[in-house]
Amino acid sequence: MEGLRVAEADLVVYVHPSKSNQVRRAVLRQLSSLLFTHDEIFEGVVLAYEVNIPSKRAKVISGLIPYIGVKIKANLLLFSPKPSMLLGGKVVKLGKESIHVVVLGFSSAAIMLEDIREEFKYKIKHGEVVFASSSHKRHVIKAGSMIRFQVKSLDEEILHISGSLLPSNTGCIQWLSKHGTEDGSYADRSLKTSDIQREMQEEGPLNTTTGDKSPNKTHKHKSKKRTRGDR
Amino acid sequence: MYNQLILLRVSKSSHRVIYLIRLKGVCTQSSAPGTLITLLPSRLLVVAAASSSAPRRVRFACGIHDHRRGAERYAPARSLPEQELRYPTMGVELQGYDFPVGVVEDGYLSDSEAFASVINVINGVRMAPSLVPQSNKEQYDYLVTVVNPGKRIGQDDEALMATALKALSRAVFRLDAVYHGSLLNNIFMSSIWDYGLDARNALLELITTLATVPDKFLDNCLYTLLHNLRPPSRLKAPFNQSKRWLMRKEEVRREVYLALNCINTLVPLAPARLKILIEKCMPRFTEDKYVLMTYVEGILGLERNEIGKFLGSTVLARVVDLLIDLDVNIPWEDILQEEPNKGIFAIELGECNEDDEYTTIPNMDTLGLVKNTFADKLDGLMVVACEHLKSCSESGHLLEVFERLSEIFQRAMLKLHKSKFTQFLMFYACSLDPDTCGLKFAIMLTDIFISKDEDPDSRMKAIAYLASYLARAKFIPSSLVASILKRLVDWCFEYCQLQDSWVNKISPQADRVFYSGCQAVMYILCFRLRSICDVPQLKQLLFHLPVDSILHHPVLDPLKVCLPLIVQEFLRQAQTARLFKKPMAHSYDNSLESEFSKAFGGIQRLDMFFPFDPYLLKESDRFMRPNFEFWDMVKTTYSDYDSSEGEDSEGEDELKDLGPSNFPKDNDDEDDLDLKIDKMSITPNPSFLHQIATNFDQSSQMPARIRPSQSPPSPRHGFLYTKKEERLDDQKI
Numbered sequence: 001m002e003g004l005r006v007a008e009a010d011l012v013v014y015v016h017p018s019k020s021n022q023v024r025r026a027v028l029r030q031l032s033s034l035l036f037t038h039d040e041i042f043e044g045v046v047l048a049y050e051v052n053i054p055s056k057r058a059k060v061i062s063g064l065i066p067y068i069g070v071k072i073k074a075n076l077l078l079f080s081p082k083p084s085m086l087l088g089g090k091v092v093k094l095g096k097e098s099i100h101v102v103v104l105g106f107s108s109a110a111i112m113l114e115d116i117r118e119e120f121k122y123k124i125k126h127g128e129v130v131f132a133s134s135s136h137k138r139h140v141i142k143a144g145s146m147i148r149f150q151v152k153s154l155d156e157e158i159l160h161i162s163g164s165l166l167p168s169n170t171g172c173i174q175w176l177s178k179h180g181t182e183d184g185s186y187a188d189r190s191l192k193t194s195d196i197q198r199e200m201q202e203e204g205p206l207n208t209t210t211g212d213k214s215p216n217k218t219h220k221h222k223s224k225k226r227t228r229g230d231r
Numbered sequence: 232m233y234n235q236l237i238l239l240r241v242s243k244s245s246h247r248v249i250y251l252i253r254l255k256g257v258c259t260q261s262s263a264p265g266t267l268i269t270l271l272p273s274r275l276l277v278v279a280a281a282s283s284s285a286p287r288r289v290r291f292a293c294g295i296h297d298h299r300r301g302a303e304r305y306a307p308a309r310s311l312p313e314q315e316l317r318y319p320t321m322g323v324e325l326q327g328y329d330f331p332v333g334v335v336e337d338g339y340l341s342d343s344e345a346f347a348s349v350i351n352v353i354n355g356v357r358m359a360p361s362l363v364p365q366s367n368k369e370q371y372d373y374l375v376t377v378v379n380p381g382k383r384i385g386q387d388d389e390a391l392m393a394t395a396l397k398a399l400s401r402a403v404f405r406l407d408a409v410y411h412g413s414l415l416n417n418i419f420m421s422s423i424w425d426y427g428l429d430a431r432n433a434l435l436e437l438i439t440t441l442a443t444v445p446d447k448f449l450d451n452c453l454y455t456l457l458h459n460l461r462p463p464s465r466l467k468a469p470f471n472q473s474k475r476w477l478m479r480k481e482e483v484r485r486e487v488y489l490a491l492n493c494i495n496t497l498v499p500l501a502p503a504r505l506k507i508l509i510e511k512c513m514p515r516f517t518e519d520k521y522v523l524m525t526y527v528e529g530i531l532g533l534e535r536n537e538i539g540k541f542l543g544s545t546v547l548a549r550v551v552d553l554l555i556d557l558d559v560n561i562p563w564e565d566i567l568q569e570e571p572n573k574g575i576f577a578i579e580l581g582e583c584n585e586d587d588e589y590t591t592i593p594n595m596d597t598l599g600l601v602k603n604t605f606a607d608k609l610d611g612l613m614v615v616a617c618e619h620l621k622s623c624s625e626s627g628h629l630l631e632v633f634e635r636l637s638e639i640f641q642r643a644m645l646k647l648h649k650s651k652f653t654q655f656l657m658f659y660a661c662s663l664d665p666d667t668c669g670l671k672f673a674i675m676l677t678d679i680f681i682s683k684d685e686d687p688d689s690r691m692k693a694i695a696y697l698a699s700y701l702a703r704a705k706f707i708p709s710s711l712v713a714s715i716l717k718r719l720v721d722w723c724f725e726y727c728q729l730q731d732s733w734v735n736k737i738s739p740q741a742d743r744v745f746y747s748g749c750q751a752v753m754y755i756l757c758f759r760l761r762s763i764c765d766v767p768q769l770k771q772l773l774f775h776l777p778v779d780s781i782l783h784h785p786v787l788d789p790l791k792v793c794l795p796l797i798v799q800e801f802l803r804q805a806q807t808a809r810l811f812k813k814p815m816a817h818s819y820d821n822s823l824e825s826e827f828s829k830a831f832g833g834i835q836r837l838d839m840f841f842p843f844d845p846y847l848l849k850e851s852d853r854f855m856r857p858n859f860e861f862w863d864m865v866k867t868t869y870s871d872y873d874s875s876e877g878e879d880s881e882g883e884d885e886l887k888d889l890g891p892s893n894f895p896k897d898n899d900d901e902d903d904l905d906l907k908i909d910k911m912s913i914t915p916n917p918s919f920l921h922q923i924a925t926n927f928d929q930s931s932q933m934p935a936r937i938r939p940s941q942s943p944p945s946p947r948h949g950f951l952y953t954k955k956e957e958r959l960d961d962q963k964i
Contacts, residue, residue, distance in 0.1 A: 100443055159500060
């Protein structure tokens with residue numbers, strides 16, 4: 001699954017003096033407030049963090065309230081979907097005009113009818129609503145199935161993704177993993193180049209002088225299930 | 232052009248009714264798709280296109296279906312021969328008709344053409360308002376009124392509305408916040424109470440689907456759903472108790488919860504927004520009682536629901552805030568209104584015997600609340616809240632709710648306000664599960680008192696709560712009381728040890744935490760000494776505690792500083808129980824308070840703070856009464872109640888000897904002494920208090936049903952009262 005990466009960050013957390021006897025708890029609480037919200041600095045949504053407070057010394061900021069600036073090192077799991085990425089999610093609702101998907105359990109995505117390729121038709125099979133492919137009999141999308149779709153656009157505030165099932169390597173993941181190699185390889189190559197380009201851009205060192213919130217190093221999160229062998 | 236319709240009803244086992252409609256005598260090629268055929272003024276019928284594939288299929292959309300009325304309604308059956316009315320099984324193509332009819336999907340009769348027509352209307356206005364052609368605008372306005380008629384409508388109009396809403400559900404992604412503002416406005420303003428089942432379902436479906444449109448309508452949808460937890464404004468008082476209405480209320484509530492759960496499935500982060508909206512949508516305490524009660528009931532039901540676990544303590548916190556708002560607005564004058572010279576014992580329990588204390592209702596007219604709207608509302612809401620706690624307890628979730636409630640209690644009740652009745656919510660919660668919750672509450676309060684991190688005021692309030700709680704809660708076992716007393720006494724003892732020996736002046740202000748601790752110990756023992764002494768191990772434990780050395784500490788001298796009434800009563804009981812090694816003479820000071828007690832109480836008069844004094848609200852009283860210990864029912868060490876010879880506990884013999892008759896007492900004003908001493912819930916007469924109250928924070932006093940005997944001017948007490956007045960005058964700023 002694309003879009004997930006682990007980043008190491010040097011952060012400074014400002015702790016209110018009333019919490020000075022429970023600093024670690026205050027730091028964790030502060031980081032928790034970042035969860036599941038899109039952050040511009042990290043360029044993604046923080047899903048999980050792991051905190052390490054290296055030093056017992058912290059600087060007290062001078063001002064009206066003497067906040068304590070605690071330096072920490074954190075590993076952050078970031079989710080940053082970009083247009084034309086491929087994401088996988090679980091289908092929660094099938095409507096005549098749209099498919100509603102939930103990605104990673106927290107982000108909702110909707111795929112409009114016009115973004116679903118022609119082969120999928122809305123049908124009712126055995127009392128259940130499905131989108132069935134007319135060209136491949138077994139390729140069926142129903143409620144609860146995992147599908148792969150391409151990101152069309154992203155709304156950052158509520159983390160809503162507009163998706164598309166137009167590319168041929170999208171659809172039900174289970175079916176694609178068995179049959180995906182036919183069309184997959186062609187699409188693969190195009191994706192592969194863009195992948196490589198992206199990687200080259202990101203791997204340059206990102207050093208900032210202020211050291212406030214700076215992701216120092218990123219390494220791609222390699223997903224286990226690989227049907228297209230992307231890297 | 233009217234056409235004859237035959238409606239054939241086919242039902243499946245899954246409770247879905249699918250209507251097959253055959254349009255007799257219409258040649259479909261001549262009717263353009265999308266033609267609206269009006270059968271009767273309010274029915275919307277759209278001719279579907281005939282598909283080119285064989286066999287030729289004609290599909291129709293009909294604007295109404297009514298499960299309750301049945302199929303016959305639509306078929307002008309009288310004019311048709313009977314064999315044409317058939318009930319074939321699902322899925323079988325009809326034989327022998329000119330136009331085989333396709334099955335309409337989903338039980339919704341909105342087909343793609345009905346949908347298409349609605350789409351056309353919507354697209355027609357998707358431009359700058361000045362550019363919209365008139366016909367488009369008219370159709371759009373018509374759609375707007377269909378969607379929310381705003382008043383009670385007939386069945387047909389409702390069905391029409393349901394269809395339109397269903398069509399809109401499919402078109403949500405084409406709706407624009409700006410161009411379709413009035414339509415959306417009408418949708419969000421709908422009150423779902425007014426409509427029947429289908430329309431409600433359609434509306435909720437639409438709202439749920441609207442919520443999934445990225446970032447545009449989620450807040451509005453959630454707001455609409457929350458708003459629908461309020462009863463409709465047109466509901467007048469006599470009707471709101473009718474059975475039909477109550478059923479409708481339950482249905483609507485369930486549907487709203489379902490809709491919220493659906494939104495939660497589709498948009499997992501919705502609860503975060505819901506939390507914010509709940510805080511915003513909470514009604515103000517000035518609103519009507521019934522609205523408040525219904526809304527709070529609805530929102531507490533939401534907390535019990537699945538989605539509740541995502542909401543955390545938001546709901547409870549807001550409800551408690553509302554309760555507190557009402558609470559602090561009840562003026563003290565309205566509370567203490569009883570007859571000044573009426574018998575004191577009678578007031579507390581209302582002339583009931585020990586046996587049937589639960590059955591006799593106290594004489595509420597003479598005491599307690601004057602008809603006060605805030606008190607009334609608070610009463611109703613306390614009933615709702617207690618019912619919620621009860622159902623949580625029955626479903627096994629009491630502990631989680633209790634945890635949240637204690638956190639809220641610490642923040643809202645302990646540290647900020649001194650409420651009159653809201654803290655009884657905690658009392659009731661503890662009574663539902665004494666072993667866990669009751670224990671936790673007591674331990675929490677003790678920890679706050681003993682901890683060095685808390686500020687003195689919080690500690691004093693905590694100990695006041697603890698003392699009142701342990702004294703008044705029937706469900707707390709004596710063993711727990713004894714163990715907490717041990718902790719308190721140990722703390723006081725340590726405090727005494729740390730005193731500088733060269734200090735020989737009492738400074739109540741500086742040692743106020745200590746004095747409040749001592750007073751608490753004495754107060755608890757006034758209520759509980761007897762029951763502790765009845766158990767030999769506990770009696771041993773108690774008698775080994777250094778109570779003596781604390782209370783008779785030469786420098787600190789809590790007996791002088793704490794409230795004289797409490798000291799009085801405590802000494803009397805302690806003497807009887809032989810708690811102290813040597814009996815001591817103590818001047819019987821009959822006054823309620825002393826200079827010293829005022830000094831340690833401080834501006835908020837924490838020396839006279841007894842939060843769990845008898846509860847005064849009528850309707851919710853039934854929750855508290857079974858577990859509440861009234862002073863009259865307390866067995867004191869000197870009381871006569873246990874005069875039977877066959878008592879097993881050994882300590883009884885001693886106590887019997889030291890009956891009340893052995894006590895030196897003035898027989899002239901014996902009544903007075905009884906009245907004064909047995910007054911363990913202490914609140915002076917407000918009129919006398921107001922003279923102080925104007926100088927201090929008025930809401931610091933606790934109510935009590937019991938009038939302390941010296942409050943009103945009366946010839947018997949004139950002497951004391953005058954004395955007090957003098958002191959008052961001294962203190963007046």
